[in-house]
Amino acid sequence: MGVNLESRHLRRQYQQQPISGWTRRPDANRVDLPVRIYTLGRFSIQLHGHALYSRQARQRRPMEMLQALIALGGRDVGIDMLGHALWPDSDGDLARNNLEVTLHRLRRLFGVKNLFTLHDQRLSLNSSLGWVDAWSFERLVNHADRLLPLAGNPEVVRQLVRVGERLMALYQGNFLERETASTWSLTFRERLRSKLMRHILGFGRVWEQIGDWERAASYYRRGLEIDPLTEALYQRLIVCCRETGQHGDAMTTYLRCQTMLAQHFGIQPSPVTQNLYSSLKS
Amino acid sequence: MENYIVRIYRRDSADPNKVAGVFESVEQETENTFTSLNSLVELLATECPDQESVED
Numbered sequence: 001m002g003v004n005l006e007s008r009h010l011r012r013q014y015q016q017q018p019i020s021g022w023t024r025r026p027d028a029n030r031v032d033l034p035v036r037i038y039t040l041g042r043f044s045i046q047l048h049g050h051a052l053y054s055r056q057a058r059q060r061r062p063m064e065m066l067q068a069l070i071a072l073g074g075r076d077v078g079i080d081m082l083g084h085a086l087w088p089d090s091d092g093d094l095a096r097n098n099l100e101v102t103l104h105r106l107r108r109l110f111g112v113k114n115l116f117t118l119h120d121q122r123l124s125l126n127s128s129l130g131w132v133d134a135w136s137f138e139r140l141v142n143h144a145d146r147l148l149p150l151a152g153n154p155e156v157v158r159q160l161v162r163v164g165e166r167l168m169a170l171y172q173g174n175f176l177e178r179e180t181a182s183t184w185s186l187t188f189r190e191r192l193r194s195k196l197m198r199h200i201l202g203f204g205r206v207w208e209q210i211g212d213w214e215r216a217a218s219y220y221r222r223g224l225e226i227d228p229l230t231e232a233l234y235q236r237l238i239v240c241c242r243e244t245g246q247h248g249d250a251m252t253t254y255l256r257c258q259t260m261l262a263q264h265f266g267i268q269p270s271p272v273t274q275n276l277y278s279s280l281k282s
Numbered sequence: 283m284e285n286y287i288v289r290i291y292r293r294d295s296a297d298p299n300k301v302a303g304v305f306e307s308v309e310q311e312t313e314n315t316f317t318s319l320n321s322l323v324e325l326l327a328t329e330c331p332d333q334e335s336v337e338d
Binding site: 088181183186190229230231264265267 | 285
């Protein structure tokens with residue numbers, strides 16, 4: 001169904017009165033979809049451009065259901081799977097009853113018609129009404145996967161610059177990192193994190209190949225902020241610093257790598273890293 | 283169910299037992315490092331709670 005969200009008439013149809021305990025904070029920006037959900041590094045929701053937040057602990061379960069729905073893919077998620085994720089100790093009937101009650105509360109919280117659809121025992125978050133940062137991140141990663149092998153083309157490189165910047169902007173932190181970890185959230189969290197780290201190295205290589213050392217270095221530094229134990233990032237950063245004549249920074253990077261590996265694992269940098277270090281002194 | 287995250291940062295191709303990584307226990311919110319598969323198994327055994335016997 002096509003939705004003109006600028007239409008006041010239609011928008012009123014989506015809006016229903018939220019239940020008490022939830023308020024809309026007016027200091028957030030307007031957005032093009034009625035619902036925007038941020039899960040990377042934080043958990044926050046914007047409803048019609050206003051922040052939605054809870055003051056009551058009893059809203060915890062509906063929010064957990066939303067989080068689990070997102071982590072499990074968000075589309076056509078079997079309600080048995082969702083029920084098991086949220087109430088692993090409950091039997092099938094009890095879990096299903098809990099799920100129905102919680103889904104009802106979740107729908108009332110948002111008050112957006114058709115935001116959550118249930119067909120054939122499968123629940124979906126309607127992506128034409130709700131935007132999720134983690135999904136946007138995954139779509140961009142998939143797009144980058146198609147672009148990276150074509151990085152010899154200058155137009156593709158220009159696209160990669162935009163995609164890379166957007167990816168970095170979206171990934172504000174790990175998926176639901178401030179929420180209590182659950183099995184369902186961990187799997188999704190680690191998958192996104194792993195994709196980011198892989199793409200940081202992939203993008204960095206492209207920037208190196210076109211001689212954009214500063215951009216490559218900024219990617220590697222960002223990667224080290226996320227995971228300071230990834231030796232490959234130190235290696236590439238040393239190369240970037242060396243190529244731009246920043247030998248001091250290259251030495252500092254090596255020493256930091258050496259310190260981190262010694263502190264955490266009691267091991268020395270690999271021969272590859274040590275050779276890079278030697279190249280700095282020659 | 284117990285949840286752990288194991289990250290492997292280095293493998294020695296000549297010696298499969300030599301791996302360096304981080305072992306995180308999600309529930310306990312603890313993080314330990316290991317430098318061999320044996321030490322990883324030891325960490326897992328240490329974290330493992332007492333098992334209740336299950337009778338048919």
